[in-house]
Amino acid sequence: MAVVGVGVQQQFMCSSESKWSIRTTPCNPLHSFILIRPHKKIQFSLISCSSSSSSSPQSQAAEADTQTAESCVNLGLQLFSKGKVKDALAQFETALTLNPNPVEAQAAFYNKACCHAYRGEGKKAADSLRTALREYNLKFGTILNDPDLASFRALPEFKELQEEARLGGEDIGNSYRRDLKLISEVQAPFRGVRRFFYVAFTAAAGISLFFTLPRLIRAIQGGDGAPDLLETSGNAAINIGGIVAFVALFFWDNKKEEEQMAQISRDETLSRLxxxxxxxxxxxxxxxxxxxxxxxxxxxxxxxxxxxxxxxxxxxxxxxxxxxxxxxxxxxxxxxxxxxxxxxxxxxxxxxxxxxxxxxxxxxxxxxxxxxxxxxxxxxxxxxxxxxxxxxxxxxxxxxxxxxxxxxxxxxxxxxxxxxxxxxxxxxxxxxxxxxxxxxxxxxxxxxxxx
Missing domain, CATH: 3.40.30.10 (Glutaredoxin)
Known part of the structure; x- marks a missing residue:
């Protein structure tokens, strides 16, 4: 059994015939992966991305040529597990400069955020997570679950990021907002039906007002054959009142949904404490x-x-x-x-x-x-x-x-x-x-x- 990084995970996902099983280490959700195969122990070599001060320029150049995003992420994970946060951060940053694939980039940004969180750099951690959420499909639930981000979750930067995810702004955390909406619909199952009737009644009142306004103008002008002013103005007032009422109800229902989703978001955060x-x-x-x-x-x-x-x-x-x-x-x-x-x-x-x-x-x-x-x-x-x-x-x-x-x-x-x-x-x-x-x-x- 060997600990490897994101590259091996990607190979595992692409293989349909191999009898591999995968599980993540519970301490660090995205930090490392353990691949297990029955009856055999597979060893994978990890390529170092940092050069020794005593090595020759030729060996340093050769070592630099062998650097990949995968190897740098793997080395970063090793340093990460030993508590060498500064060195691990440097490896994850190096990985992002080596044309990583989406899986490698997600892991690099995520673990980079964990390094910043450990160092108390809330803004930098939030920026890294925001990039992983927006561009590399990181699940917001991962941020909620990871104990290594506990210190970050207590910072104002986390609340800002969570609010962005809840609102779905800038394509951040769309899956998170979708999950919140599903829970909201379960708790308030008739909200969609109410909105349908609000829109339908508003449209009906608008159509009725469209035909009532010309009659009202003729009633005001008077003359032979003009409709009754009092009756026509009453109809117009009812239509206008209906439009205002149903539009107000529609926006009120939207506000209640946002408040409910904010509460569900807090409940979700509470459940992970x-x-x-x-x-x-x-x-x-x-x-x-x-x-x-x-x-x-x-x-x-x-x-x-x-x-x-x-x-x-x-x-x-x-x-x-x-x-x-x-x-x-x-x-x-x-x-x-x-x-x-x-x-x-x-x-x-x-x-x-x-x-x-x-x-x-x-x-x-x-x-x-x-x-x-x-x-x-x-x-x-x-x-x-x-x-x-x-x-x-x-x-x-x-x-x-x-x-x-x-x-x-x-x-x-x-x-x-x-x-x-x-x-x-x-x-x-x-x-x-x-x-x-x-x-x-x-x-x-x-x-x-x-x-």
């Missing part, structure tokens, strides 16, 4: 669907600590209702980010945490099965979980506060449904006794309807 369970396993929130009802507590340390203490008195009842507490203390994300920057070597989180994250492109059921069975996962879930990449969590909560008109930075709590959608969000901390009365037990019929 990571948690650490009490067993030290790291999972994405999406993997806990149908299993728990996360309750996010965000606020000052004193407020959140007090809420957790009060929750302990109702622990048994809350656990029976599938409640999983997710405390977030404002400002701790900065301290965590500083520590991570000092201790981190290479890309991604710790190896154990990285291995717990799902691969790109799999649906929820496959992701859950690829990590562990649902029963085992359920056994690992306790009463409380710890957030991973807190800056990213804080950014999401602030966006949610802005969307609901809540002052950013206030103490808030968010209760989620079993299906992963938000059930309720309020200012302050929850009344646990009321929540016990409100939430049905996991085996109750109403809980089954939430799944």
């Amino acid at each position: 990571p948690l650490r369970l009490t067993t030290n396993r790291v999972v994405e929130l999406v993997q806990l669907r149908d299993t728990v009802r996360p309750v996010i507590l965000a606020g000052k340390k004193e407020t959140v600590s007090l809420a957790l203490q009060r929750a302990e008195r109702f622990r048994t009842e809350l656990v029976r209702r599938g409640v999983l507490l997710v405390p977030i203390i404002w400002g701790e994300g900065k301290e965590t980010k500083t520590k991570t920057k000092v201790e981190k070597k290479g890309f991604g989180g710790p190896q154990k945490a990285a291995e717990a994250l799902p691969s790109i492109g799999e649906d929820f059921d496959k992701r859950t099965q690829s990590i562990a069975s649902k029963s085992k996962l359920k056994a690992e879930i306790r009463f409380k979980a710890e957030v991973v990449s807190q800056a990213e969590w804080e950014q999401w909560i602030r966006d949610q506060q802005k969307s609901e008109g809540v002052t950013v930075g206030e103490d808030v709590y968010i209760i989620m449904r079993l299906d992963g959608r938000i059930r309720r969000s309020r200012k302050g901390m929850p009344d646990w006794q009321q929540i016990v009365k409100e939430l049905p037990e996991m085996e109750a019929f109403l809980s089954k309807l939430e799944r």
Whole structure:
């Protein structure tokens, strides 16, 4: 088994007879590929794109002649995995100058963005990702999933890029917007029918007005055979009012759709945020669907600590209702980010945490099965979980506060449904006794309807 780059992946995709299987390493979705063939281990040589200072000019020239985009991407991946970010960045930039094919260019731009994200260069990371999205068909879901881009997702540049993708501007993230629209149509199935009637009634009122206006002019002029002015003006007013009303309804429905898609986009971002369970396993929130009802507590340390203490008195009842507490203390994300920057070597989180994250492109059921069975996962879930990449969590909560008109930075709590959608969000901390009365037990019929 050997680790190779995008060129080998392309060869794999073109072969229909070979019995290759492919899987991506869960830590870095686009960084490296592992090709496995039964009964044989295949070795691939990697061509270095950097010349040694001790080599002769002739050997340097010969080495330069053998450079390809594929070899530079491969070498960049090697340096990338060893934590040599600056050198890896140079290799990905070199690959882009060597006439790469679309697959190689996508990998080079994407991994280049990961290098910039690691170095805290948000604008450069966004520019590289924007190019990969616009010109090389990068899926926006990849950006949402990759733990190496967690620091970037907490930056304003990511929010700008996500908004562009949601709106479909400049051909960025068209597939992302299309997916959001599909979800929106499922949640509001009659919006298309309503729009059809808005357009049809507006057209009917416009045609009627077209024939009414000449009659109104004749009625105003008066004379023999002129139509009744009051009746004609009333008809014209009804037609004009109908056009204004249906056009207003059409634009109102469009605005509601955009608001709904913005919420779906936030929900999608939320579903990709990571948690650490009490067993030290790291999972994405999406993997806990149908299993728990996360309750996010965000606020000052004193407020959140007090809420957790009060929750302990109702622990048994809350656990029976599938409640999983997710405390977030404002400002701790900065301290965590500083520590991570000092201790981190290479890309991604710790190896154990990285291995717990799902691969790109799999649906929820496959992701859950690829990590562990649902029963085992359920056994690992306790009463409380710890957030991973807190800056990213804080950014999401602030966006949610802005969307609901809540002052950013206030103490808030968010209760989620079993299906992963938000059930309720309020200012302050929850009344646990009321929540016990409100939430049905996991085996109750109403809980089954939430799944």
